[in-house]
Amino acid sequence: MGLYANQYRWYFAKNYINNLSVTVIDTANATIIGYNNLGNPIFAPNPPMISRNTYWVNVADLRDESQQYTYFILQDAAFTAESSKLSTYYPSINPNLNASFFLVKDLTIKGVYPIEKLPDTLISLKGVKVPINKANIIRSYRASNGMVHVVNALPFRLKDKVPEFKIEGEKPQSFNAARTVLYRTKLDNLGKTFNDIEVYDHKYAEFGVFYYKANLPVVKYKVYARAISGLPGDPQVTAFTQRYFFYNPATLSYTLFYTHLVNPLTYNEAYLGEYTPSDFGNFQVRLTAANSTSVNVSTLILDYLRFEPVLP
Numbered sequence: 001m002g003l004y005a006n007q008y009r010w011y012f013a014k015n016y017i018n019n020l021s022v023t024v025i026d027t028a029n030a031t032i033i034g035y036n037n038l039g040n041p042i043f044a045p046n047p048p049m050i051s052r053n054t055y056w057v058n059v060a061d062l063r064d065e066s067q068q069y070t071y072f073i074l075q076d077a078a079f080t081a082e083s084s085k086l087s088t089y090y091p092s093i094n095p096n097l098n099a100s101f102f103l104v105k106d107l108t109i110k111g112v113y114p115i116e117k118l119p120d121t122l123i124s125l126k127g128v129k130v131p132i133n134k135a136n137i138i139r140s141y142r143a144s145n146g147m148v149h150v151v152n153a154l155p156f157r158l159k160d161k162v163p164e165f166k167i168e169g170e171k172p173q174s175f176n177a178a179r180t181v182l183y184r185t186k187l188d189n190l191g192k193t194f195n196d197i198e199v200y201d202h203k204y205a206e207f208g209v210f211y212y213k214a215n216l217p218v219v220k221y222k223v224y225a226r227a228i229s230g231l232p233g234d235p236q237v238t239a240f241t242q243r244y245f246f247y248n249p250a251t252l253s254y255t256l257f258y259t260h261l262v263n264p265l266t267y268n269e270a271y272l273g274e275y276t277p278s279d280f281g282n283f284q285v286r287l288t289a290a291n292s293t294s295v296n297v298s299t300l301i302l303d304y305l306r307f308e309p310v311l312p
Helices: 008-019 054-058 076-086 099-104
Strands: 022-025 032-035 041-043 049-052 069-074 108-110 121-123 129-131 137-143 146-151 165-168 182-187 193-199 208-216 221-226 240-248 253-262 270-275 281-288 300-302 304-309
Touching: 008 069, 008 076, 008 099, 022 054, 049 054, 069 076, 076 099, 165 208, 221 253, 240 300, 253 270, 281 300
Parallel strands: 069 146
Antiparallel strands: 022 049, 032 041, 069 108, 121 129, 137 146, 165 304, 182 193, 193 300, 208 281, 221 270, 221 304, 240 253, 240 281
16 A cells, blocks of 8 residues: 655654564464364464564554555654653553554554545544544545545544453453353343353352453553342352452562452442553453352352543
């Protein structure tokens, strides 16, 4: 895709994306020895590796002529200003994970939008709202597989770039023991369908379910949980407690964040408190059962954990 005309006024954005690089497995030449529970291939030890542009791998391969994209490229002043706004929330770990990356990842739109057909808002490939003001477009041109708009401003809303998120109970990463796990579809008191996880009568003290979120911004969050027991077909009809531990990179251990008393047929969220990660990076949660093997005491149930950022 002919995105980058040789113009010094958008040199920063051009060079930033061109210089992004990551080493990945060369899947075309690696030997597959099996598949994991998610259906992803397991490669033989020491697979061949190859360098790839991070943007092409994690956002969109803009060289792909079979796809059609609209791309917004920021002039240098706009690129610097918008990156600076995000730097508090996405402090630099490396060139592939810094404020500039979390800016440019939302500059690519699926489909072709010439200037006369641009709405006031588009949705990036990563699901973020992109605010459009045609007055900020200083040049537009067709590329071989899409449309490029050069802009002198693209002021993303902070709440779209540092969004609320949920950790869904039914999407665990792993467990600390092999037990029967129920992935349920239920109706709440308003007749709305929801999905959750339940581990019941597992006879394992402090059974743990682990969850993971990549690239957590540095911001204060208000944390809420929803766990509903006692619905039709649920054997858990008495109150029980479960605990949420958050991983602390400084101590390399999990720290107790909240002990949750789950009462039957409680549909509202429980407010757990405030949490601010100490560093930008990966976030890990351990949902932990009581230190008991007794039935109805050691149960785990989780619809979701919700993290609401406190933004200026």
